[in-house]
Amino acid sequence: MSTFSSIKELLNTLSREHKLLAEMFEKRKTLSYRQEFALELVDQKEERLQYLMERSVIRPNGAFVELDEQFLRFFEQVLEVNEEINTSYIHENIGHVKQNILYYLQESSEMRRFSYLKAVKGSLVKIGRITIRNIIDLKRNIDNTFKTEPNYKVKIAKLENYDNKRVDINRLIDQTELLVTEEEETFFRAAMDVELAQIVNHLRLLLSEARNNLIEIQKQILEYLNQIRHQSRLMEKIRQLKYLKDQFEIRSKTNLMDYLRRSNDVVFETNPTYPLKLSLDYLQSDTAFEVIAKVNRKLKVGLRPRLPSAGSIATEYIMGHTLEEIHINLEEVKNGFEASGHHLFDFVMRYQFPKEVPFAERVTIFCQMLSLYENDFNVTDKFMQHQEIEFAVVYPG
Structure with missing residues (x-):
């Protein structure tokens, strides 16, 4: 396996094969991409395809090719379209901060101390950015799972897993706040400059915002789980009644008929409703705008203001008057x-x-x-x- 010898070679390769890489990235959620389709996008030159395989940009899979996991993750992170909630990045950056703080306090050379301080600043910036990014991805995944997952059991398992992710993010937020306020107080007092102060203040604001968003996400998950369990129990009962009805045993094995005869208030009860909160991605789409405009038009029906009727026109205004003008030819x-x-x-x-x-x-x-x-x-x-x-x-x- 070969590697790229320079950043220039890497950028030139990505630029030259941008059509193929863009096509494969757009279809990354399909199982694989056929090799003959890939050859069409590299002008039927197998050596260009082989060059990408040798440098692990893509990998073969029988008659198919796939984007390598390293480049796929890189594209997703840069374009901010990754769906994986990875809290290990936050944990790693917290570890980097602690290590570089230790090196800074033990180093006597000003130049090396400056390099460790720079590494601390970079890790703190990454922690804030990754935390917010994870929360955005978490919220989107929760909404998509609830609205698109057809299997009730899988849907519940996914939501519970996302709730565990929420707990992990919340725990890392607590660790980060403890790190910049108490654990490394000596370092932040000794190394504090204008840039570091701005980074720490911005990070604390981001963490506060993240904690508030996690509270809303927790409420949303509980609401979704309650709706799913309610729907699941209802569907299970309906299936049982349907089975008994098909077997002509509904009268003998249930008291449904007696219950219906005794119950007089069911028709007056309102059906339980569970309003859905629309995602920001959906609200920003053209489809959402059309739906909102349609609802708005319906709500405005019958709300037309009454205009006062005009009075009768005076007789002198409707009498005909003839004006004559003599023109000189x-x-x-x-x-x-x-x-x-x-x-x-x-x-x-x-x-x-x-x-x-x-x-x-x-x-x-x-x-x-x-x-x-x-x-x-x-x-x-x-x-x-x-x-x-x-x-x-x-x-x-």
Whole structure:
């Protein structure tokens, strides 16, 4: 078995075979991945597949290939999709903290003491991150087990196992808090700097949050177990009654008929309900949004506010009024001017418009016609004056 000679070789290999590794990781929960499918993703080059096998990135399994456990765990931890609740990581980091604190207190070299202090800081950061990550995975696994596991006995066994994991995490949280507050008080007083103080304070906040989440998880597990046992007992009784009914022995071997005749209050009792708390992953999905929107639309039915009716409209507002406006057709005025023997200003002043047009408006009409039909008229160099208005003498063109 060969190993990677450098980090550069490892990164180049993962980059070159990213299609195959991504496909195998997405299908990691299936039993195995066929070797011919893997060859398609490496361009049918068996030497590339053999290269991955020699360096234990993947491993053969007959006609199939699988991701090596080491790389599979690495991908799951980095992408934070691992389902395994592993409290040994927390325990190992607590041990590393104690060992490096001991080395720090016994070391006289400042450079080596600094390296041990750095290792302590790194382990404390890992403890907080791993603890929160384990609690998130624990909560998700509990919800998935309750909602997807079809076998009642397996479901109960899994939930009880997760409860044991909860107890282990809680015990490690207590050990960590005891470590940073009492057991190694001498070290934290002697080696305390700004960075270490920030790390310790942040760690204690994370542990406090983790403890509160574990209390909620404990309540959730107890609630799920009670629901499962209630459903299990109910289903068992139903199966027994179904069996007796199929054997035509339900009347002879049970007092069901007498019980039903004596009981008059069953129909008035409400059915026991066990509300489910939806996971955050589900609430963030598009399906949950559609369901919430649908429920919201149903709840709003019949809650439309009544708008006050408007009063009756007054008669004067609905009476018809006709407005007439007389428009002066400048084209018609131009045609009349071309047929006349007068210059333009004199013609406009004498023209009979369909309405009364004052002098100032007639001067405006003169200017408009001169502007619109300048190319059709003959504008001379001669000027005349009328009521303090000087104008050019204009004849038809």
